[in-house]
Amino acid sequence: MSKKMNFVPDLLPKPAPKARAKEGEVGRRSFIKLLSALTAGAIAMPDKAEAFNLDEFLQKHFHQMTDEEKQKTMARLEGEYNKKYSRDDFSVADGGPQHGVKYGYALNLSKCIGCRKCTHACVDENNQHRGSEERGDQIEYIRVLEMEKGSLDVEKSVHDYTHEVPAEGKYYMPVQCHQCNDAPCVKACPVEATWQEPDGIVVVDYNWCIGCRYCAAACPYWARKFNWVAPRIPDEEVNPDTHYLGNRPRYKGVMEKCTFCITRVRKGLNPACHDICPTGSRKFGNLLDKESVVRRIIDQKRIFILKEEVGTDPSFYYFFD
């Protein structure tokens, strides 16, 4: 048996960072898991929340559900999430877009110091997979690039800097989903599991995505993130205030992405990354409102669009001042 395990080294579930104190026990448990998986067939799924679920299997595309079906589905999901994360306060909403609103984001590159606070606030708000230390596979929607002063070439950027910031001769460029108006990811998806909402937010139906990852190949901003394993969120860290098209917990094998914090912005709040930013580099608002802060920036500052030549017409702008 141990020989077999060596041959297939990555089959064993990677121990979560906290559980790693008891190495031996984890090893034994995964050994039993592996055995039962081998013998008992499909019933022995590693995680009971992942077991086959007929309602989920037959669940329709978000656009094909009637309002009544949506309510039923969301109630079912709330029950499932409550059980999975041992709580009783889960809420899955489906608040729609507001009329006359189109969200836009502007980021001040002169101010950003590359502290990655936005990245982490985003993970907390949006219930991303926390990953495990040795795999380093926490899902993050925001990637902060350390750029050479005087260059806009992302290929010269450093992603995994650990030194103190801001460093001499560098500037910092956070990149997240640009909510493109001509979105390559939307065009690519073979099953319409991803689309742009009227307020500009590009969303994914996690119950419709088949996990082909064509959208990930299509996105020019590397903004689509895939659940390579069953996502893990510690019970006490989960955010129970969720949206069907946004931060509700996801499944193994589906795609996810930044939604400008759809749960928050559709309630009139700002995205979590905006509120956490200690330097005020992030400006968010309604592009259709001439008085909004983003609109004023676009109208008055020197803005630029990353990878403009790809022609995706994003709702995300960078500026210097």
Add this chain to the structure above:
Amino acid sequence: MVDYLTFVFKSIRGMFTGGTRYRSWLAFLMGLMAVGGYAYYQQTVHGLGVTGMGDQVSWGLYIANFTFLVGVAAAAVMMVIPGYLYHNKEVKGGVLLGEMVAIGAIVMCLLFVVADLGRPDRMWHMIPPFGKFNFPVSMLAWDVLVLNGYLLLNLHVPGYLLYKKYKGEEPAKWLYLPFVYLSIIWAISIHTVTAFLYTGLAGRPYWNAAILAPRFIASAFCAGPAFIILVLEIIKGWTRFPMGDRIIGFLRGVVLIAGLINVFLLISEIFTEFYADSAHVASARYLFFGLHGHNALVPWIWTSITMNVLALLALISRKFEKRGVIVRNIPLLMLIVAIWIEKGMGLVFPGFIPTPLGEIVEYMPSANEWMVSLGIWGVGLFIMTVLLKHAVDIEVGDVKPS
């Protein structure tokens, strides 16, 4: 109807009877399938995390194999064109065999796509009217459609011809000829659409090049017929199937010409990439020379190029043609391997390296991924084997009405 059922029954019986060598080959393929099945089970339980893929390189060995096999499937057309259009009798006999190879190849293509899905349980989302098929906008939706269509065409034409042959009747032209013409166009389209899958992505400069589609076709028409020649050699050596030398000679010619065009296009591509030294060059530089100390693909691509060139030189010199069965087929085997590497290591992987944000993360398939792939090859070769056996049985009269 009864007639047809006996035909099916007898055919299936025929497929599984044979000498020891034949049966051990089938047993070996079933062994591969078992390995693949086990590995795929692991993948469904633990997720695609058991592969070497990640968010940086999000397609790997599966899609590489898929891309290669689309070429093999499309290549059956090389024999259809002269066989049916010019009534070249000898080639016509081989066409059936070519189409059997195509069926096996398409089944593998479809299996590789399924193996790559994160949610295979939701496959029905692609099937109208239950699902929501993003047609005609998504190139992947197109690809699924043309592949299934090609499979049906290739099942129909040889199936009908063999049934008629079994009954000893002349096939009715209108029942198969239109489909033959259609399948010629279709074969080109499966390959073109697969190329568009890549070239349509404006955010991936390495793929977003007009030369990709023609290169796809050229390399397909090189590796595909080479693969078919190997199959024909086996059938010729081990069965009583009537086959002259002309068909193999004809296919060797096709392989050579397509191979030369492929190399020419490769040189043009390298020239355009490196001479102008544009920003787009990063993926190509990574592939051919390595980038910032990352060079996992460099040995692969140069092996591929070397094998490609040596094999073509061997074919041009025609020195090996009259030699023993092993020696004369070595160049073909080399071409197949070279083009397989070119599709995977040369085309799919470097498209993701560096990422659109400039990060370099290398990819190597995991053991589990190799096992699943082997399993799928097992399934495809198994299907090819029994179908070819069936065609041979009928052709030499081992299976006939009582």
